[in-house]
Amino acid sequence: xxxxxxxxxxxxxxxxxxxxxxxxxxxxxxxxxxxxxxxxxxxxxxxxxxxxxxxxxxxxxxxxxxxxxxxxxxxxxxxxxxxxxxxxxxxxxxxxxxxxxxxxxxxxxxxxxxxxxxxxxxxxxxxxxxxxxxxxxxxxxxxxxxxxxxxxxxxxxxxxxxxxxxxxxxxxxxxxxxxxxxxxxxxxxxxxxxxxxxxxxxxxxxxxxxxxxxxxxxxxxxxxxxxxxxxxxxxxxxxxxxxxxxxxxxxxxxxxxxxxxxxxxxxxxxx
Numbered sequence: 001x002x003x004x005x006x007x008x009x010x011x012x013x014x015x016x017x018x019x020x021x022x023x024x025x026x027x028x029x030x031x032x033x034x035x036x037x038x039x040x041x042x043x044x045x046x047x048x049x050x051x052x053x054x055x056x057x058x059x060x061x062x063x064x065x066x067x068x069x070x071x072x073x074x075x076x077x078x079x080x081x082x083x084x085x086x087x088x089x090x091x092x093x094x095x096x097x098x099x100x101x102x103x104x105x106x107x108x109x110x111x112x113x114x115x116x117x118x119x120x121x122x123x124x125x126x127x128x129x130x131x132x133x134x135x136x137x138x139x140x141x142x143x144x145x146x147x148x149x150x151x152x153x154x155x156x157x158x159x160x161x162x163x164x165x166x167x168x169x170x171x172x173x174x175x176x177x178x179x180x181x182x183x184x185x186x187x188x189x190x191x192x193x194x195x196x197x198x199x200x201x202x203x204x205x206x207x208x209x210x211x212x213x214x215x216x217x218x219x220x221x222x223x224x225x226x227x228x229x230x231x232x233x234x235x236x237x238x239x240x241x242x243x244x245x246x247x248x249x250x251x252x253x254x255x256x257x258x259x260x261x262x263x264x265x266x267x268x269x270x271x
Contacts (some may be wrong), residue, residue, distance in 0.1 A: 003141070006034040006268065010154075010198040011095070011109040011126050013085060013118035014047060015064040015077055021154035022108055023092060023179035024172030024222075024249050026071045028228045029271050031175075035074040037102060040064060041095075042120050046082035059188055066185040070178060078133040087125050092268050095129040100142040105151050106268055108251060111153040114192050126151060130256035138194040144184040150268060151257025155225055155250045166250040167260070169225070170271050176222060178249045184212050191215075222247035 009031055009052050012018040016167060018026070019040040026036045044060035045053055061077045068075030078094070085091070099107065112123035130151055136144040168175050172179060183190050191211050195201045207210050226248035234242030260268065 006106065006270075007037075007102060007104045008034065008106045008108070009037045009039060009099065009104040011041055011107065011122055012037050012154075013110060013116065013122040014082060015044045015060040015075075016183070016189045017068075017110070017119070017154075018108075019067055019179070019182045019186065019219075020074075020249075022249060023067075023071065023182045024247070025108075025170060025251075026073050026237050027178050027182075027259055028170065028172070028176040030072040031078055032037060032270060036071070037104075038064070038068060038073060038075045039098065040075075040077045041125070042080045042082045042085050042118055043077055044082050048188055049196045050192075051188075055266065060186075061186060062146055062247075063186045067182040069103075069184045070185065077183075078223055083118060085121045085125075087121045087128065091125055092128045092132070095125045096139050097131055097142045098271070099133050099149065100139070100145055101131055105147065107151045107153055108256065109147050111156055111158070111164065111252070113158055114156060115158070123153070127254065127256045131255070148258040150260045151254040152251040152260075155252075164250075165246065166229055166232060166252045167262075168253075168269055169229040169236065169248050169250040170269060171233065171237060171241070171245045172222065172247050172249055173245060176219065179222075180212070180215055183218060184208075219247065222249070225250050 010018040010022050029036050043057040047054050064075040064077055106240050109126040110119040110123040112120050131148055132138050133145045134148055173253040191204050193202050223246060226245050228260045229250045231249060233245050
């Protein structure tokens with residue numbers, strides 16, 4: 001693993017989920033020559049207050065491609081309808097095939113306890129694909145993996161039935177502006193649907209430059225991750241740097257995937 005580029009695949013439920021939770025990670029990996037693929041398991045065709053259907057799906061696919069270009073990564077969007085992702089056998093096989101064809105070292109996804117059903121089922125589908133990716137008699141059209149990749153969850157604030165408890169937190173201070181540039185390309189979400197849904201649409205500026213500045217309110221979210229998991233940052237980076245980190249992303253290892261002993265964390269997360 002240490003002598004070749006790593007391969008990382010992130011399964012989000014919607015175009016923009018991966019960017020919000022792991023955009024800094026993706027930028028860091030790509031800068032080191034590793035390979036990253038973001039996958040949105042739905043096409044996002046319901047996530048708006050004024051448009052929907054195929055027009056919105058096409059728009060969000062284009063936004064995802066533009067965001068991926070900022071980070072220098074691949075961005076794939078499936079054709080499953082937004083709000084209709086289910087943990088079916090058909091969808092499980094689809095995820096198994098995607099994992100096998102990519103041969104990742106690391107898989108990231110949502111935890112299966114989340115406010116949005118698409119998020120929950122994305123996590124369940126990846127969990128259900130774990131181990132099964134190694135079984136040759138499952139999805140026989142794609143060769144089985146000889147190993148079970150490490151799986152980790154993206155961060156969240158939900159406490160029940162169990163709170164998010166990461167083993168890994170990474171410093172994204174050097175790339176946080178670029179991460180915001182990724183989010184800036186998700187125009188339909190950052191400046192339209194999400195502010196509308198939060199009752200803040202009247203706050204959104206009109207010009208792209210002013211919007212990009214306004215988007216910096218998202219920094220509080222990334223600062224909260226750093227503050228909440230300060231002990232892990234200090235453990236990984238040392239007292240001086242760990243205390244100084246302003247913005248972070250964090251990840252919790254899923255027991256269903258391959259093991260990640262502490263000594264392998266710097267190998268799989270070489271930052």
